Structures are given as structure tokens and as C-alpha cells.
Amino acid sequence: MNQFLRSLTPTQQVAALFLIVFGLLVIISTTAFFLSFREKRNPVHDEAWQAELRHYRALLGTTWFMVLIFWIGWALGETVATVLFALIAFFALREFITLSPTRRGDHRSLILAFFVVLPIQFWLVATARFDLFTVFIPVYVFLAIPVASALANDSSQFLERNAKLQWGIMVCVYGMSHVPALLLLTFPGYEGKSAFLVFFLVFVVQTSVLVQHVISRRTQRKPFAPNVSRSFNWTSWGIGIGVASLVGALFSFITPFKFGQALAVSLIACIAGSMGHLVMKALKRDRGIPNWGQKGVGVTGANGLLDRVDALCFAAPIFFHSIRWYFNA
Amino acid sequence: MLAKLTGWLLLGIVRLLTGAQARWYGCPPKAEQRIYFANHQSHADLVMIWAALPEELRSITRPIAARDYWANTPFKRWITTEVFNAVYVERAATATAAAAPAPAEVQVPAPLARAVAAAPAERIEPSMEPLLPIAPPAAEPATEAVNEVQGQLDLPPPPPPPPPPPVAPPAMAEPESPAEAAPPAADPLAPLADALRSGDSIIIFPEGTRGHTGEPQKFKSGLYTLATMFPEVVLVPAWIDNVQRVMPKGEIVPVPILCSVTFGAPLRVEDGEERRPFLDRARAAVIALRDV
Numbered sequence: 001m002n003q004f005l006r007s008l009t010p011t012q013q014v015a016a017l018f019l020i021v022f023g024l025l026v027i028i029s030t031t032a033f034f035l036s037f038r039e040k041r042n043p044v045h046d047e048a049w050q051a052e053l054r055h056y057r058a059l060l061g062t063t064w065f066m067v068l069i070f071w072i073g074w075a076l077g078e079t080v081a082t083v084l085f086a087l088i089a090f091f092a093l094r095e096f097i098t099l100s101p102t103r104r105g106d107h108r109s110l111i112l113a114f115f116v117v118l119p120i121q122f123w124l125v126a127t128a129r130f131d132l133f134t135v136f137i138p139v140y141v142f143l144a145i146p147v148a149s150a151l152a153n154d155s156s157q158f159l160e161r162n163a164k165l166q167w168g169i170m171v172c173v174y175g176m177s178h179v180p181a182l183l184l185l186t187f188p189g190y191e192g193k194s195a196f197l198v199f200f201l202v203f204v205v206q207t208s209v210l211v212q213h214v215i216s217r218r219t220q221r222k223p224f225a226p227n228v229s230r231s232f233n234w235t236s237w238g239i240g241i242g243v244a245s246l247v248g249a250l251f252s253f254i255t256p257f258k259f260g261q262a263l264a265v266s267l268i269a270c271i272a273g274s275m276g277h278l279v280m281k282a283l284k285r286d287r288g289i290p291n292w293g294q295k296g297v298g299v300t301g302a303n304g305l306l307d308r309v310d311a312l313c314f315a316a317p318i319f320f321h322s323i324r325w326y327f328n329a
Numbered sequence: 330m331l332a333k334l335t336g337w338l339l340l341g342i343v344r345l346l347t348g349a350q351a352r353w354y355g356c357p358p359k360a361e362q363r364i365y366f367a368n369h370q371s372h373a374d375l376v377m378i379w380a381a382l383p384e385e386l387r388s389i390t391r392p393i394a395a396r397d398y399w400a401n402t403p404f405k406r407w408i409t410t411e412v413f414n415a416v417y418v419e420r421a422a423t424a425t426a427a428a429a430p431a432p433a434e435v436q437v438p439a440p441l442a443r444a445v446a447a448a449p450a451e452r453i454e455p456s457m458e459p460l461l462p463i464a465p466p467a468a469e470p471a472t473e474a475v476n477e478v479q480g481q482l483d484l485p486p487p488p489p490p491p492p493p494p495p496v497a498p499p500a501m502a503e504p505e506s507p508a509e510a511a512p513p514a515a516d517p518l519a520p521l522a523d524a525l526r527s528g529d530s531i532i533i534f535p536e537g538t539r540g541h542t543g544e545p546q547k548f549k550s551g552l553y554t555l556a557t558m559f560p561e562v563v564l565v566p567a568w569i570d571n572v573q574r575v576m577p578k579g580e581i582v583p584v585p586i587l588c589s590v591t592f593g594a595p596l597r598v599e600d601g602e603e604r605r606p607f608l609d610r611a612r613a614a615v616i617a618l619r620d621v
Contacts, residue, residue, distance in 0.1 A: 090585065094348075098587040104577045110584040 276314020
């Protein structure tokens with residue numbers, strides 16, 4: 001089996017990966033579909049059980065959607081993948097800005113962020129100008145945005161407004177742009193298989209968030225920072241990170257890394273991702289919303305995309321730069 | 330065909346920028362004749378509420394567009410008539426009329442003085458206020474029952490000749506601004522009444538002008554007038570959220586920010602309800618939707 005997989009071309013290997021993932025999803029979805037036929041009066045499957053099932057089905061729907069996006073991105077090439085991630089960054093930033101109050105004076109800065117910074121950043125990714133791509137936002141944009149705001153002649157809460165906008169750009173645009181950038185890293189003997197790296201990162205980070213969520217649900221430990229998150233505690237965090245890193249290490253055969261290296265980079269990505277999730281929770285708490293616009297909560301109609309991608313936004317830059325530094329890729 | 334394509338393109342852009350989410354809280358989207366009344370903060374309100382309505386309702390719902398803004402270039406005129414199927418209302422002429430009376434206010438007759446005093450900062454259709462007591466009785470033959478109630482309530486004159494507007498402005502508008510007041514002699518509500526008479530739903534912004542603050546301004550009486558003229562039409566309040574952030578006054582490039590339109594439970598004019606209480610109630614209903 002292993003021999004057979006190794007004999008395939010990189011493209012076939014990636015295709016096989018997608019086949020496996022889609023196969024798993026089909027099996028899980030079919031099971032969930034048949035479970036929904038269960039009799040509702042059965043005492044074992046009461047209201048709570050039904051609600052849980054609904055919750056899982058919603059989660060499953062999101063997973064399907066994400067996998068499909070990745071598949072389309074991979075099938076149509078790196079440029080399309082970059083455009084796809086640019087769109088995700090656009091929607092995430094839209095959600096972020098919606099939920100952080102802006103004033104009239106921010107209008108020009110917002111135009112700059114959405115219609116200048118975002119396209120340029122992703123264009124830099126698509127053309128693999130990694131030197132400029134790394135510094136474009138932290139250096140040039142962060143100095144340009146306050147200038148645009150100052151020219152708008154509105155000094156009230158100036159620092160706060162600019163910080164919000166810069167933070168939004170940092171997380172949604174800069175962080176997200178590092179995911180397609182992984183596609184362009186070149187490792188010796190790993191040509192054409194960069195899609196695996198993206199899959200590896202997303203898979204590992206999502207696993208850590210998911211495991212952490214499930215463990216904290218089951219164990220009901222005392223939250224460490226109850227003002228920020230009612231579910232975060234170090235035990236479940238540690239378990240989540242550990243499990244996800246181990247899973248990442250076991251998947252080292254799809255990456256250019258050895259077992260130990262894969263364990264290390266997964267650990268880095270998981271810590272960054274779960275901490276990022278926590279940071280975004282603090283931001284949400286500050287805005288008084290439990291989710292980035294769950295239905296019926298905010299009047300804005302935000303659809304919670306940021307909830308799904310915030311961990312990835314934090315993990316991607318750190319993952320990218322650490323492996324680029326270590327492997328000189 | 331071109332209008333359809335433009336409509337789709339515009340819809341795509343609006344959805345990309347704002348999401349244009351409709352939230353039906355008080356009533357389902359239903360193909361009955363309705364008057365949607367909403368808060369007004371930006372010219373884009375019109376586009377937002379148009380985009381938020383489902384396809385089937387969009388074709389039978391006509392938004393109200395201010396002629397001075399939406400018909401001042403051929404392109405805007407084309408897009409409002411062909412794509413939005415909008416009803417134009419006059420605003421420019423009455424705006425000058427509102428500006429004019431300030432010096433002349435001393436001589437104006439009592440009813441108009443009341444109207445002007447009630448709306449110092451408003452710049453829209455002051456002519457609708459003096460028009461009101463006379464308008465309902467004459468307007469609609471089909472609504473005689475209500476008209477009678479109306480007649481007892483407001484004024485008991487025998488129904489004047491059919492088009493009521495010419496009656497009101499000549500009597501009272503002349504002292505306020507001799508030259509400018511001549512063009513808007515037509516009833517500003519007439520196009521809306523025509524649209525309702527032909528069975529369409531309409532979207533109106535009873536504040537008349539765009540607000541600068543978060544709070545909607547006082548509602549103009551046009552809503553009450555239409556409601557009493559067409560008692561069978563369902564009045565649906567709507568709150569348009571966030572649009573002023575997408576495109577503040579004076580900006581031309583929109584910024585992507587999520588917006589939503591919340592539709593609330595229908596209202597109706599209670600038996601014997603006066604104009605001002607009803608308008609305040611309608612305004613409260615719109616504001617209440619902000620926080621659902």
C-alpha cells in the first residue's frame with residue numbers, strides 16, 4: 001500500500017488524499033443522515049441528544065464546505081487558490097470591521113484596507129515576492145493607515161480606531177495570506193506537493209481547536225480566564241495541543257519533514273492557533289458577542305466566518321516563517 | 330434585458346459588499362400589498378432594501394426615490410426607472426420652499442406656522458403638513474368608510490373636488506415662497522397613491538431626509554396619509570442597519586461592511602387614532618427593530 005502510494009506522481013497523491021477525505025465525509029454524513037431517522041421518543045435520544053446531533057450536522061456542513069473550497073483551489077491551480085484565500089480574507093475582514101465601530105473619518109482608511117492593501121498583499125503572494133510580502137503590511141501599511149486617518153481630520157479615539165483597523169488587517173489579511181504562500185514554498189524533492197502543506201496546517205490546527213473544545217466540554221474544569229473564555233483551561237489546552245501535534249507527527253509522511261520535525265512544527269502551529277482563538281474570543285467579548293455574528297445575536301448579519309478561520313489566521317504566519325527560517329525553503 | 334443584467338450585477342455587488350441580509354422577524358416575506366417604511370441614513374438605503382427583498386417581492390415592490398438625487402443624471406434616471414422600478418417624489422422644490430419661509434414666517438397663516446415650527450430642521454415636503462386635513466377625505470373613493478371617520482376627526486368639510494393637493498398649496502403656499510413654490514403644486518404623495526392604487530407595494534422613508542445621528546428623526550405625515558387612504562394595505566416597519574457606514578454622506582466609494590434589513594410586525598392605524606400618536610408609534614416600531 002505504502003509502496004503503491006509512493007509510486008504515484010505528486011498530483012495523483014494529492015488526488016488520493018482528497019478521495020480519502022471525501023470518502024470519510026461521505027461515510028460520516030450518511031451515518032448522520034440515518035441517525036436523524038431515529039425515533040424521537042426514545043428515552044436515550046432526548047432533546048439534548050437531538051440538539052447535539054443538529055450541532056454536529058452543522059459542523060459537518062462547514063467541513064464539507066471547507067474541503068470543497070480546498071479541492072476547488074487545488075484543482076484549478078495556485079492562482080485560483082490564492083484568489084480563493086483572498087476572498088476568504090475579504091469576508092473575514094468585512095466581518096471584523098462590521099463588529100468594530102468605525103467613524104466617518106475612517107472611510108478612506110477602510111477603502112485603503114479593502115481595495116488596496118488586500119489585493120496587493122495577495123498579488124505579492126501569487127507572484128512569490130516573499131521579501132516584500134513579509135514586510136509590506138507591518139512596515140508600509142501600518143505607517144500609511146494612520147496617515148490616511150489623520151488626513152480625515154478626526155482626532156477622537158484616534159489611536160483606538162487605528163489600532164482596530166491595523167489589527168483587523170493583521171489578522172485577516174496578513175495572517176490569511178500566509179496560507180496560500182505555503183503553496184509556493186519549495187523544498188528539495190517536494191515539488192508539486194505543497195498542497196499537502198496547506199492541508200497539514202489546516203488539519204492540525206483544526207484538530208487542536210476541536211479536541212480542546214470537546215475536552216473542555218466533557219471535563220468541566222475551572223476556566224483559567226473566565227472573563228475571556230468560559231471554556232479555556234490549561235489542561236484541555238495541553239491535551240488539545242498534544243493530540244493535534246501527535247496527529248501532525250503521524251502525518252509527517254505527507255510533509256517534507258521528518259517525524260520529530262513534524263511534531264515540532266505542529267506544536268508551534270497548534271500553540272499559535274489555539275492562542276489566536278483565545279485572543280479573538282477576548283475581542284468578541286469586548287464587543288459583547290458570543291460568536292462573530294451568530295444568527296439572532298448581532299443585527300449585522302455577520303455569518304461567523306471569522307470564528308472558523310481565526311485560529312488559522314494566527315497559526316499560518318508563524319508556521320510559514322518558522323519552517324521557512326529553519327528549512328531555508 | 331440590459332436592465333435585468335444590470336440588476337443582477339448590482340445585486341452581486343451589493344451582496345459582496347454588504348451581505349444584504351433580510352431578517353424577517355414580525356412577518357414572513359409574503360406577496361401581499363404592503364407599505365414598507367424604514368429609517369433613512371444614506372442614499373444607498375434604497376438599494377439595500379431592494380436587494381434584501383426576495384426576488385418575487387422585488388418585482389412587485391416599488392421604492393421611493395428623491396427626484397433631485399436619483400434623476401439628475403441619465404444613468405441614475407435609467408437605473409431607478411428600469412432596474413429599481415422606483416417612484417419619484419419631488420424634493421428639490423420643497424427643499425427650497427422649506428428654506429425660504431424662515432424670513433417670511435411672520436405672515437404665514439396659523440396652520441403652516443405650526444407645520445414649520447413642528448419641523449425646524451426638516452427640509453422636506455412641508456406642503457404635506459397643511460395638506461393633510463383635506464387630503465384623506467377626497468383621495469380614495471374605495472375607502473369611504475374610513476374617510477368618514479377621518480372627516481369627523483380632522484375636518485368636517487364636504488369632500489372637495491378630486492385632486493386635493495392643488496387646493497392646499499395655493500391657499501397657503503403662496504405667502505411662503507412666491508416663485509419656488511409654484512412647481513411642487515402637485516401633491517407629492519400622488520405618485521405613491523398611484524403606485525398603491527395599481528396594486529404595487531411601496532418602500533418609503535417617512536423621515537423624509539437622511540439623518541446624521543443614529544436616531545431616526547420625527548416621521549412625516551405622508552405615512553399616516555397613505556395608511557388612511559389605503560387601510561387594506563399592510564404597513565411593515567423595517568430597520569436598515571449599518572448602511573451609513575458603507576457610504577457616508579459625501580463619499581463615493583463604498584466600503585464592505587455587513588448590513589441587514591430587519592422587518593417587523595405589521596402596524597395599522599387604530600380606529601380614531603390621531604396623526605401624531607400614530608407616527609410616533611410607527612417610529613418607535615422602527616427603532617425597536619434595531620435591537621432584536
